[in-house]
Amino acid sequence: MEKPDNFPVDDKTIRRYKRNLREEIDGISLYQMLARATDDPALQKLFKNLEENESKHVDLWVRKLKEAGQEIPDYGPSIRSRILGFVAARFGVASVAAMVAKFENDAFTMYDDQPDAIAEGLSQDERSHARLFQQLASSGGANVSNIAALEGRHRSFSGNAIRASVLGANDGLVSNLSLVMGVAGASTNNAVVAIAGLAGLLAGSISMALGEWISVRSSREAYERQISIEADELREFPEEEREELTLIYQSKGLSREEAEIASDRVLADPQLALDTLVREELSVSSEDLGSPFVAAFSSFVLFAIGAILPVIPWLITSGSTALVSSIVLGACGLFILGAAVTLWTGLNALYSGLRMLVFGLAASGITYAIGFALGTWLDIG
Numbered sequence: 001m002e003k004p005d006n007f008p009v010d011d012k013t014i015r016r017y018k019r020n021l022r023e024e025i026d027g028i029s030l031y032q033m034l035a036r037a038t039d040d041p042a043l044q045k046l047f048k049n050l051e052e053n054e055s056k057h058v059d060l061w062v063r064k065l066k067e068a069g070q071e072i073p074d075y076g077p078s079i080r081s082r083i084l085g086f087v088a089a090r091f092g093v094a095s096v097a098a099m100v101a102k103f104e105n106d107a108f109t110m111y112d113d114q115p116d117a118i119a120e121g122l123s124q125d126e127r128s129h130a131r132l133f134q135q136l137a138s139s140g141g142a143n144v145s146n147i148a149a150l151e152g153r154h155r156s157f158s159g160n161a162i163r164a165s166v167l168g169a170n171d172g173l174v175s176n177l178s179l180v181m182g183v184a185g186a187s188t189n190n191a192v193v194a195i196a197g198l199a200g201l202l203a204g205s206i207s208m209a210l211g212e213w214i215s216v217r218s219s220r221e222a223y224e225r226q227i228s229i230e231a232d233e234l235r236e237f238p239e240e241e242r243e244e245l246t247l248i249y250q251s252k253g254l255s256r257e258e259a260e261i262a263s264d265r266v267l268a269d270p271q272l273a274l275d276t277l278v279r280e281e282l283s284v285s286s287e288d289l290g291s292p293f294v295a296a297f298s299s300f301v302l303f304a305i306g307a308i309l310p311v312i313p314w315l316i317t318s319g320s321t322a323l324v325s326s327i328v329l330g331a332c333g334l335f336i337l338g339a340a341v342t343l344w345t346g347l348n349a350l351y352s353g354l355r356m357l358v359f360g361l362a363a364s365g366i367t368y369a370i371g372f373a374l375g376t377w378l379d380i381g
Contacts, residue, residue, distance in 0.1 A: 009068040021061035029077035033085030170337040172306030177330040181364040185371030190318040197311035213296035334360040
């Protein structure tokens with residue numbers, strides 16, 4: 001088949017075709033997994049549409065490869081997509097929206113210097129996908145008007161909850177690694193270091209749990225107060241609330257007549273009316289309030305998980321072996337947690353992991369030096 005004179009198909013171009021094909025097939029696999037991760041019909045339809053759009057991109061690169069006389073590689077989903085699909089299936093689509101947005105952003109950036117892709121509208125498509133997922137990530141899956149309810153069947157453990165979990169474990173690891181290194185620098189007594197680490201674990205976990213309980217409880221009380229005010233207004237000023245609800249529905253695209261009919265149907269059920277007004281006016285749902293006890297328990301456990309890592313070697317070994325093992329175990333934890341945060345920040349996982357590793361080790365190095373200086377000055381054995 002004759003090739004265009006202005007677009008020679010050399011080895012570099014072939015590699016580019018194959019890379020593009022691999023990325024697009026990976027995108028299809030990811031959208032399929034995201035569709036399976038939710039029970040929400042609107043979300044399933046959304047991901048189906050995105051999958052069909054990516055399929056058109058696949059067709060383009062398959063055609064280009066065939067025109068160049070190349071066999072079509074049999075690509076499957078990448079490890080990255082499998083991990084994102086696994087996380088989405090267990091914690092909701094909201095938990096991976098920021099990372100998917102970054103991948104789509106990388107895709108349209110990749111196509112920006114490819115004339116054949118630009119001519120076919122691929123760069124514009126990927127930019128649209130990126131904006132969509134950025135909106136999904138920022139909305140946290142609030143409601144269908146923000147594209148869809150992102151949490152799927154895992155509403156009780158949203159993307160925000162997972163992010164808080166990772167950060168809680170990270171707090172425990174960084175603070176206790178620094179504490180253990182500081183004590184290890186001051187004292188060579190294995191028991192002293194182990195006890196200090198365990199004490200730091202308990203103190204930090206209890207402090208985090210108490211702080212989380214107060215935070216969630218205070219937020220819940222504030223929301224409950226607002227809900228109570230809304231209930232009073234609904235009871236005392238039903239016509240004004242009807243007008244408010246009508247205006248809300250009009251803002252969603254309904255005509256005045258359709259909005260009034262919808263408002264009357266909602267107001268016919270007092271509890272439904274209250275739930276709707278609270279959700280639309282205050283952006284609050286009873287499902288979003290959370291339990292302060294669950295939050296406190298989660299904070300305690302997650303902080304303890306991070307804090308126990310640098311302590312483990314001091315419980316089973318001693319001396320320089322325990323010190324080095326504690327540093328290595330802490331460093332691994334820092335990198336993993338730093339990389340995990342990119343599920344929401346959308347940053348490069350390697351960069352984020354290394355950044356967390358450097359900062360965490362720097363903090364522990366400083367405390368070790370201070371501990372060593374104090375231990376020498378005070379002559380601690």
